[in-house]
Amino acid sequence: MHLSLLLSQMANQESLSSIVWQKLRKRGSAMLGLGLIVVSIFLAIFAYLIIPENTPNANRQLPEIALQPPLFNTDCIKYQNAATGSDKSWLASVFTGFESEDEHIPYQSLELIEDELQVTNHYGQIRILSFADLGLQKMSLTELKTNHVINRRYWLGTDRYGRDILSRLILGIRVSLTVGLLAVTISVIIGIFLGSVSGYFGGWLDQVISFLINVSWSIPTLLLVFAIVLALGRGVGIIFLAVGLTMWVDVARIVRGQVLQQKNMQYVEAA
Structure with missing residues (x-):
């Protein structure tokens, strides 16, 4: 019952x-x-399966179309570059980017003059190319445009190096989330450890850790991040560490207070 x-x-x-x-x-x-x-x-x-430019870090640089506005549209001659290649598996490429064996030459106008291509870019600069330069057999202009010309649209335009801003913006989400996750992990580990030690043992150890907490609390967070980066050098890993080392103070204060509260409870004293 x-x-x-x-x-x-x-x-x-x-x-x-x-x-x-x-x-x-x-x-x-x-x-x-x-x-x-x-x-x-x-x-x-799944950024590399979604973004228009899925090369590693979306770093295909096309100076001929640098600083173009959103919704920019252009035709590109596409030809194979024999010097490039990769042995990465498809699964590895999903997370690190797909190596491209193709090169792109954007143009505004394209003419065939005496078996040579006259390519005019969007800044009015003219470039003369032979079919041999592109690794292609001689063909008519119509055949070239049918088989070796692609159209590309840049929804958010291009940066000063001619890279696709939309692709790099989406890849930036990965960096931002990684920085946040690792920085919080570092701060939680340090904060829980120091807060627990400070609250449980007390005495001079508590005074030292409390002094560190107060000193770190008094320094502006952004200034402390800059100081750590200048001291340890640049790099994504250093940014993780720098942000994590500035966020542990709040965690340590909360954990210290909770440990002190629980340590003085009757069931702890009775044990």
Whole structure:
């Protein structure tokens, strides 16, 4: 009787996750934020399957179309570069980018003059190319445009190196999320460790750690990040470390306070 009553009560009790989810669904802004986070994570993981320029770091540079506005559209001569190639598997390329064996030459106008191509770019500069320069057999201009010319659209334009801004923007989501995740991980590890040690042992150790917390708290976060980067050098890994080393203070203060509170509870003293 008592067992069945207990089981029925346990079945009727809602779990903490279900309560959180119900409260989350009632807030439109919270659901919008959750949706943005999910979409950002999806784009970060599968970026190279989505972006128009899926070479590593979307770093195909075409100076002939530098600083073009959004919705810029151009035709490009596409030919194979025998010097490039990669042995990466398809799965590895999904996460690191697909090596391209093709080279692109964007143009505004293209003419065939005495078996040579006269290519005029979007800045009015003229370039003379032979079919041999492109590794192609001689052909008519119509055949060339049919088989070796592609059309590319840059939805957000190009940067000063002629790279696709949209592709690099989506890849930037991956960097931003990685920096946030690793920085928070570093700060949580340091903060929990120092806060727990400070609150549990107390004494001179607590004073030293509290002094470090107060000193770090008094220094502007951005200034401290700059100082760490200047001291340790540049690099993505250094940014992870620098941001993580400036965020541990809040975690340490909260953990220290909780440890002090629990340490003085009766059940701890009784044990």
